[in-house]
Each structure stands twice: as C-alpha cells, then as structure tokens.
Amino acid sequence: GQQLNQSPQSMFIQEGEDVSMNCTSSSIFNTWLWYKQDPGEGPVLLIALYKAGELTSNGRLTAQFGITRKDSFLNISASIPSDVGIYFCAGLGAGSYQLTFGKGTKLSVIP
Amino acid sequence: DTAVSQTPKYLVTQMGNDKSIKCEQNLGHDTMYWYKQDSKKFLKIMFSYNNKELIINETVPNRFSPKSPDKAHLNLHINSLELGDSAVYFCASTPSGRYEQYFGPGTRLTVT
Numbered sequence: 001g002q003q004l005n006q007s008p009q010s011m012f013i014q015e016g017e018d019v020s021m022n023c024t025s026s027s028i029f030n031t032w033l034w035y036k037q038d039p040g041e042g043p044v045l046l047i048a049l050y051k052a053g054e055l056t057s058n059g060r061l062t063a064q065f066g067i068t069r070k071d072s073f074l075n076i077s078a079s080i081p082s083d084v085g086i087y088f089c090a091g092l093g094a095g096s097y098q099l100t101f102g103k104g105t106k107l108s109v110i111p
Numbered sequence: 112d113t114a115v116s117q118t119p120k121y122l123v124t125q126m127g128n129d130k131s132i133k134c135e136q137n138l139g140h141d142t143m144y145w146y147k148q149d150s151k152k153f154l155k156i157m158f159s160y161n162n163k164e165l166i167i168n169e170t171v172p173n174r175f176s177p178k179s180p181d182k183a184h185l186n187l188h189i190n191s192l193e194l195g196d197s198a199v200y201f202c203a204s205t206p207s208g209r210y211e212q213y214f215g216p217g218t219r220l221t222v223t
Binding site (some may be wrong): 031033035037040041042043044045048086088090092097098099101103104106 | 115151152153154156159166201203210211212213214215216217
C-alpha cells in the first residue's frame, strides 16, 4: 500500500521559534491534510490542500502542497506552549479512496 | 454541539470478553470510519462505511465487526478480546464528496 514518510519523528524547540515538518511519498497524492493530536484527544484537522503548489494558512500555521505532488510541508511560526502535540500528515493517493497517514511528528515546546 | 462522539472514553476488560464501542456523528456525513492507534501513535484504518458499501482493511481480524444502525452511527463490536487489541480506537466521518475526516475523541481499550 501507499506509505508516507513524515519527518522529523520528534522535535524540541524553544518557545517563539519557527517549526517545519514535512511528509513525502514515492507516489503521487491528490490531497494532503494536516492534523494535530493533543494528548488524550482525537486528531483535529488543521489544513486541507487540494492543488499542487497550493499554499494555505491557518493562523500561525502554513502548509504547502508540493509541486511534484509527492510531498507536503507544515510550518508553525512563533511557537507557543499550546502547540505541543503530535502532528500528522495524511494524503489521498491517486486512484485511492482512503487516506494514508504519516507516523506523526511529536512537537515539544520549551517555555 | 458535539460533532463526532464516542462512548465509552475508557474501557477495561478481560481477555475473551466481547465488547462494543459506540460512535455517533451529528454532522450529516455520509461515510464513517474506525481507526486503531497503537502505542507508537500510528493510525491504522480498520473500516470505512457508508450506506452503500463496507470496506474492510484486510489485516483486521474478523473478530472485529462494524455495525451501523443508521447513517449517523457506526459501532464497533469486538469478539473474544485479546491482549493485542489494547489500543485507542477512533471513529471518524467524512462529508459526501470530500476527503477531510473528522475524528471523535477516542476510546482507550485495555485488555487484561
């Protein structure tokens, strides 16, 4: 089946720093989604991307649909303590009807 | 104004028991899903279901069965529970023609 490689697996940053994470695939994806999961909660949709090259923001979060359609990036600017959690990318591969999830990036913010 | 809800939040049971987890969505979505999240936080789809089609991940044991009494509900029934079934189970739903999935709060199942 289709697989997504999400990196980094975990990261520790100082409050106020910017964060970047990405997701890559060996095959083409038609849709990219980014989720955040807080401890003890379900994943919450942050940003949805539908077109190659698309750049979409949600507050301090910005995500991009890579032009090759094989990757996506999520940036968080000026991190704050509540940004702590696990960030998942998810993609819908060409010809697929079910999302494939990355293994997540665990973000820790040091005050 | 709960969107996707699950009950119970926590479930502790012994090996060999049969249990059910309930899921309800009030979003009017057409497709619902069940996911299993293991200790490494990997999300693995188990089932997707709409009023026309049940799609089963072939790796899911047949001890697991989804039951949908109506469009807004998709319950998960598990027979003969095993230790390896311990995980967090998430229900999700998607509106017709879209791909964004909206998740419930999860049910943490512990099998002893």
